[in-house]
Amino acid sequence: MTGFATRAAFEAALADLPPPDAAIVAQARERQAQLTKPAGSLGRLEEIAIFMAGWQRRVRPRLETVQAIVFAGEHGVATRGVSAFPPEVTRQMVANFNAGGAAINALSRACGAALSVVDLTGDGPSGDITEAPAMDEAECLAALSAGANAVNTQADLLLVGEMGIGNTTPASAICAQGQAESAGAWIGRGTGIDAEGLNRKRQAVDAALRLHGPHCASPFETLRRLGGREIAAMAGAILTARQRRIPVLLDGFICCAAIAPLQCADPAFTDHCLAGHCSDEHAHGMLLDRLGLRPLLRLDMRLGEGTGAAVAVQIVRSALAAHNEMATFAEAAVSGAR
Numbered sequence: 001m002t003g004f005a006t007r008a009a010f011e012a013a014l015a016d017l018p019p020p021d022a023a024i025v026a027q028a029r030e031r032q033a034q035l036t037k038p039a040g041s042l043g044r045l046e047e048i049a050i051f052m053a054g055w056q057r058r059v060r061p062r063l064e065t066v067q068a069i070v071f072a073g074e075h076g077v078a079t080r081g082v083s084a085f086p087p088e089v090t091r092q093m094v095a096n097f098n099a100g101g102a103a104i105n106a107l108s109r110a111c112g113a114a115l116s117v118v119d120l121t122g123d124g125p126s127g128d129i130t131e132a133p134a135m136d137e138a139e140c141l142a143a144l145s146a147g148a149n150a151v152n153t154q155a156d157l158l159l160v161g162e163m164g165i166g167n168t169t170p171a172s173a174i175c176a177q178g179q180a181e182s183a184g185a186w187i188g189r190g191t192g193i194d195a196e197g198l199n200r201k202r203q204a205v206d207a208a209l210r211l212h213g214p215h216c217a218s219p220f221e222t223l224r225r226l227g228g229r230e231i232a233a234m235a236g237a238i239l240t241a242r243q244r245r246i247p248v249l250l251d252g253f254i255c256c257a258a259i260a261p262l263q264c265a266d267p268a269f270t271d272h273c274l275a276g277h278c279s280d281e282h283a284h285g286m287l288l289d290r291l292g293l294r295p296l297l298r299l300d301m302r303l304g305e306g307t308g309a310a311v312a313v314q315i316v317r318s319a320l321a322a323h324n325e326m327a328t329f330a331e332a333a334v335s336g337a338r
């Protein structure tokens, strides 16, 4: 059993993040310079290929094993009218994931990813963050470990997504924690809540920050108090991927919010991550800026589940196809630049 047995184990992992392989990065960059195209003409595809090479430690990186994980958890705060949908939809969607009928099932199949469904609803809803911590210490460690243990250590690329009715509320609270902007700036419509619902959401985030804000001195405490089971699990999975040097394609607002506290602890935390897309959720663009990430896609999606990441896999495939399969100037006997 791997995972995070203690808070200290989690903090030690966060304090010891491996970098990409600099020698392989240099070789992949050199290969890009020799391919039959003007330098830089494949734009960000070139950078994506070099990124993948450095983390996989292969000059010619591959995408044979792509793992998508969708983590599901219920939220106490979901009973406060902060979502357009009722809390039972989370469990119903888990059944849908297991039956293969959700958007992430279709899009995983389309991009060649193997989907793992990690159902944390059996542990009950996380605490209502407006009046209690989302989790106690043992629950938070269990959620972080569920994330860690779900990662296929052989994966060439990991996609992380979530399902949890109400979870844009804790995600906004995590983002707002310790930031200069007012909490309202981090709130959005989630599943499509109306103006009154948005107001309830703002009040819930304000109440959570009043209660927990002064105690959120570490990433662990922020996730434990303001997060939820699937949110902590995503953080655990993305941290474990880093320890194994597995590159990660991030999904939407909630997925990115899960790692915001980790990136506060170490600005290099997101170095192994690509932002699959910028979702339509109001604060996602602002959050990506903070994480130092430029999204690959902007398709006005706002679903979660890992769907934006799954669509972006096609971009990574294109980047690697060009990088791995193109001829060099020497191979093709094409003259270089004057």
Ligand SMILES: Cc1cc2ncn([C@H]3O[C@H](COP(=O)(O)O)[C@@H](O)[C@H]3O)c2cc1C
Binding pocket: 082, 083, 084, 085, 089, 093, 162, 163, 164, 165, 166, 167, 168, 169, 189, 190, 191, 192, 193, 303, 304, 305
């Ligand atoms: C049928 C259905 C499928 C979903 N799949 C993802 N979400 C998304 O919506 C939820 C977050 O929005 P809020 O905070 O407004 O509840 C999360 O479950 C997220 O994954 C869904 C929502 C619904 C209704």
Ligand SMILES: O=C(O)c1cccnc1
Binding pocket: 168, 189, 190, 191, 251, 252, 253, 254, 255, 279, 280, 281, 284, 302, 303, 304, 305
């Ligand atoms: O950005 C997302 O992933 C998102 C936005 C709204 C609802 N669920 C997910």
